[in-house]
Amino acid sequence: MSRKKAVKSKGSSKSPKASPSSGRTGKSLAVAAAPSSGLVYPSRPSISNSGEFYDIAFKVMLVGDSGVGKTCLLVRFKDGAFLAGSFISTVGIDFRNKVLSIDAVKVKLQIWDTAGQERFRSVTHAYYRDAWLTEIHEYAQQDVVVMLLGNKADSHDRAVKREEGEKLAKEFGVPFMETSAKSGLNVELAFTAVAKELKHRTMKEPDEPKFQLQEYVDKEMRAAGCCRS
Ligand SMILES: Nc1nc2c(ncn2[C@@H]2O[C@H](COP(=O)(O)OP(=O)(O)OP(=O)(O)O)[C@@H](O)[C@H]2O)c(=O)[nH]1
Numbered sequence: 160m161s162r163k164k165a166v167k168s169k170g171s172s173k174s175p176k177a178s179p180s181s182g183r184t185g186k187s188l189a190v191a192a193a194p195s196s197g198l199v200y201p202s203r204p205s206i207s208n209s210g211e212f213y214d215i216a217f218k219v220m221l222v223g224d225s226g227v228g229k230t231c232l233l234v235r236f237k238d239g240a241f242l243a244g245s246f247i248s249t250v251g252i253d254f255r256n257k258v259l260s261i262d263a264v265k266v267k268l269q270i271w272d273t274a275g276q277e278r279f280r281s282v283t284h285a286y287y288r289d290a291w292l293t294e295i296h297e298y299a300q301q302d303v304v305v306m307l308l309g310n311k312a313d314s315h316d317r318a319v320k321r322e323e324g325e326k327l328a329k330e331f332g333v334p335f336m337e338t339s340a341k342s343g344l345n346v347e348l349a350f351t352a353v354a355k356e357l358k359h360r361t362m363k364e365p366d367e368p369k370f371q372l373q374e375y376v377d378k379e380m381r382a383a384g385c386c387r388s
C-alpha cells in the first residue's frame with residue numbers, strides 16, 4: 160500500500176504532502192492521546208461509516224511534534240502495517256475509526272491524527288479546542304483521558320530515555336508507556352488502555368472500583384515480558 164493511500168481517511172479534506180525532513184525525532188519523544196467523551200451514545204447500538212456496530216464512541220487526538228510517529232502509530236493500529244521509507248508529514252488533520260470490543264461493549268474510537276509541524280498549529284488548535292482543551296478547562300481534567308507515549312522504542316538512536324519519559328509523565332500526572340509503530344510494540348495496548356478507561360468512566364457501576372490505566376498497562380506489559388519491572 161502506498162504511503163499516500165495509507166494515511167488518507169474517509170471524511171478528511173486534507174491529504175499528506177511530502178516533507179524533506181528525516182524520520183528521527185527532535186527533542187520530543189511524545190505522542191499524547193487525549194480523548195474527549197463528547198461522542199457518547201449509550202442508549203442503543205449505532206452503526207459506524209465502515210458498517211460496524213458500536214455501543215459508545217469517543218474522539219481521540221494524537222498530538223506531538225512533527226516526526227515522532229503519530230501517523231505511523233495510527234496506521235499500525237488501524238491496518239497493522241508500518242509506513243517505512245521517506246517521511247511524509249501530515250498536512251492539517253485527518254482521522255480514522257476503529258471499533259474495539261471492551262468487556263463485551265463495542266467502543267468506537269474516532270482517532271484524529273494532527274500535523275506536528277509548527278505551520279499547521281492554527282489549524283490543529285481549532286480541533287484541539289473542540290476535542291479536549293475546552294473540556295480540560297471546564298471539567299478540570301476529570302472528563303479527559305491523557306496518556307503520554309514514547310514512540311520509536313525500537314530505535315538504537317534514542318532522542319529520549321525511557322526514564323525521562325516516565326519522569327515527565329509523573330510531573331504531568333499522566334500514564335506513560337513506550338511504543339513502536341515499527342515493530343508494533345504496545346500499540347494495540349496503548350489504544351486499548353485508553354478505550355478501557357473511557358468505557359469504565361462512562362459505564363461504571365457505582366460500587367465498581369476505578370479503572371487504573373497505568374496499573375493495567377504495566378500488568379499487560381509484564382505478562383508480555385516487556386519493559387517495566
Ligand atoms: N524506528 C522507528 N521509526 C518510526 C516509528 N514511527 C514512525 N517512524 C518513522 O518516523 C518518521 C515520522 O513518522 P510519522 O508517523 O509520519 O510522524 P508524525 O508524527 O505523523 O509527523 P507529522 O505528520 O509531521 O506531525 C517516518 O519516517 C516513520 O517511518 C517507530 O516506531 N520506529
Ligand SMILES: [Mg+2]
Pocket residue numbers: 229230231247248249272273274275
Ligand atoms: Mg503525521
